[in-house]
Amino acid sequence: MPKFSRIFRKFLISYIIILLIPSIAGYMSYRTAIAVTQSVSIENNVTQLRKSQDILERRMAEVEGFTRQLALNQELSVLMNEKGMDEKVNLYGIWKVNNDIKAFSQTNDFLQQFYIYLNNYNVLLTPASSYFQPERYYQSFRYKDLPADEWKRTLLEQTHNREVIPLKPFITNGVQTSVITYIQSLPLDSFSGSARATVVVLIDEKVISSLLSDLKDQYGGWSHISDAQGHTLSLLGMNEADAAKLASDNSFDQMKASQFYNDDLVITIRSKTTGWVYRAGIPRHVLMENANKIKYITWSVTSSALVVGLLVGLWQAYRNSTPMHRLLNVMKEQFGKDAAVGRNEYDFLQGNISNMISNNKRLENELNRQLPLIRDAFLKRLIAGEFRSLEEIAAAAEQANTGLEANTGYTSILQIKGYSGMDNVEILNELSAARFIMKQTVQDLGWLVHMTDLGADRVVVIFEGIASAEDTPNQEIERILNELAEYLFAEYKITIIAAMSNPFTTVMEISHTYEQAKQALEYALHMNRKGVIWFSDARLESDTYYYPLDIELRFISTIRAGDLEEARRILDAIIAQNIENRELSIEMKHQLVGELKGTFLKLLYQKTFQESEIYEVVKNRVTDIQANEEMDAIRQDIDEIMASLCGLIATKKNDHHNKTVEQVMTYIGEMYSDPDLNLYRVAEKVERPEKYISNLFKEVTGMNLSDHLEQVRMDQAANLLKGDTYTVDEIAARVGYNSSHSFRRAFKRVLGVSPSSYRQSTTE
Secondary structure, three states: OHHHOHHHHHHHHHHHHHHHHHHHHHHHHHHHHHHHHHHHHHHHHHHHHHHHHHHHHHHHHHHHHHHHHHHHOHHHHHHHHOOHHHOOOOHHHHHHHHHHHHHHHHHOHHHOEEEEEEOOOOEEEOOOOEEOOHHHHHHHEEEOOOOHHHHHHHHHOOOOOOEEEEEEEEEEOOEEEEEEEEEEEEOOOOOOOOOOEEEEEEEEHHHHHHHOHHHHHHHOOEEEEEOOOOOEEEEEOOOHHHHHHHHHOOOOOOOOOEEEEOOEEEEEEEOOOOOOEEEEEEEHHHHOHHHHHHHHHHHHHHHHHHHHHHHHHHHHHHHHHHHHHHHHHHHHHHHOOOOOOOOOOHHHHHHHHHHHHHHHHHHHHHHHHHHHHHHHHHHHHHHHOOOOOHHHHHHHHHHHOOOOOOOOEEEEEEEEOOOOOOOOHHHHHHHHHHHHHHHHHHHOOOOOEEEEEOOOOEEEEEEEOOOOOOOHHHHHHHHHHHHHHHHHHHHHOOOEEEEEOOOEOOHHHHHHHHHHHHHHHHHHHHHOOOEEEEHHHOOEOOOOOOOOHHHHHHHHHHHHOOOHHHHHHHHHHHHHHHHHOEOOOHHHHHHHHHHHHHHHHHHHOOHHHHOOOOHHHHHHHHHOOOOOOOHHHHHHHHHHHHHHHHHHHHHHHHHHHHHHHHHHHHHHHHHOOOOOOOHHHHHHHHOOOHHHHHHHHHHHHOOOHHHHHHHHHHHHHHHHHOOOOOOHHHHHHHOOOOOHHHHHHHHHHHHOOOHHHHHHHHHO
16 A cells, blocks of 8 residues: 555654654653662662661660669679678668669560569569568579579570570460560679679560560561671561571672562661671562562553654654655656565564464463362362361452352262272373263263362362252262263273261351261271262261361451351361261260360450450359260350350451541541642551451442541631631631632532632521
């Protein structure tokens, strides 16, 4: 066509070059902005870590200053220099020192737990009491792996000078925590031999970790503090194994201030005074959040500009090349010269489109090839009970494209007999072929089934969409499976056992029915049965009850989350497994009830319940449960206990939400006149994410936070308009609007009249 001539192409290329020049400049600006944003983010986090370091070192200096104050304490000096047990005990002096040191523990959280050991009296002084037998103190406050005699010998009877013992497990009144220990002998010039007194300060790891909690709360990262020898002083957001792995990894530069490691930005600061190493890790995606916003905006604007510019270039090239092309045609006709034949401009485009189609086909084939693996992984998670809710199952089923929709059906395990204990290559190949034949035959039966391999000789089959109200489905499934077994044996000499579960009424029960099928299969193998074995026909006498650890942990976590319905479902499954499916002895029933009572006692000893007003009542109800009662009565008692605990959790959640919303509304009421007040500022004030605050405010009040802010401003504006002190423009500025035009529009939208009309109506 004439409009796509060589002249047209030259015009178009010139326009494209002109279009690319600002695009390249924009790209360079974009790269610079990304680099600056990343640099600022790193600098801000380094500053925050240094701030935490300064605070911690200042607090440790306060601990050191505390020991120096004790060294100057006259009453303590008198006690240290007395002969001690050879004369009468200076009880008044001990009492006086006790009163002097109480104030330290009340004003400094680093000094909440410390003691002073007087060597001459063999007495240990704490802010709360005095122990003339230090071993009695050690019974309640002790290191987990340190015997009392070694504690006394290494900590109390040796000389220490500003010594810090790294993080160690510590037990306080039966509750385990971790502490670092600061030790100073008195007098301060005790360098050898036995000290007259020893000051020991126990600093809880949680107190130190709280100084670095902003990094974890704000960025979801981790922090680690170690001494000059590499011993851990504090951990937050990671475990000891990860810290050791980081320290031993040769690819990680221990001296570098900031570097990326395993997709985390790791910031390292070394203290010049103590030699301690402060290290914090921030996820890359959090660090680059602002940079990604710039990237998205830049690419969107650039793409739009390129598209618009290209369209304009096409139109300009066509408009400018058409007259010249017509002129050339006229000249060729006049002179009888043929135009030079050039390369077709669509060849390059055609080649690239062909490559794109080929690549797309190849990608589609690869995804189709991997889809069975995704389905198989989904089914394995389903029968293992790894899903926590129906919504999670529905999302995973849609991703795996399984078509799992019905809520009723059966779970079955088909085992190929005759291959037990055989695991050489030939047998495995033969089993693989036999499984394929069996699965293909089941698929050809026309039933809606889902299958996954279970070992070399077993296949789990989920029959979906089969009603369970009558015996007809059981008989139909049994007939088809018997025909399947006969067909496989007749055609391929494959013998199978089919273990069937009871029907499930929701997909959440598939893992439970899978366990039933396993028990039925175990019974069939034990009794050397063939054909179809139903779980209802395979009740095994059991000398033990069913209450595995993972079920107990799920039970506890469900109650702690306040999900009463799911807790009831788990309890019903436990009781059904033990009462309906097992023949428990009286002794085993008593032990099962004891285990259930123990589960609730574990729950009650957690801080959330222990500090509540229902603690004693629920505890007494748990202990009053008698194992010799009927199981229905025990079930009713446990259900009422669960309802009380879940109700407490729900109440605490509501109270916390209401307090947060009240704090937000108070802050808006104080700061409504600030034109920069927005959701980000409010979220920053209450120290919560913006999305969380927005959804919570909407849920509690029924209105958006922005609407509430606007309503507060309009109410204040309406009050000011009732007087003549300020003009409308001044009132707009006083209620947080930079533009009086925006204020007038908002006022009319909320109150239905303009500010001037409202003032006039109130005056009249």
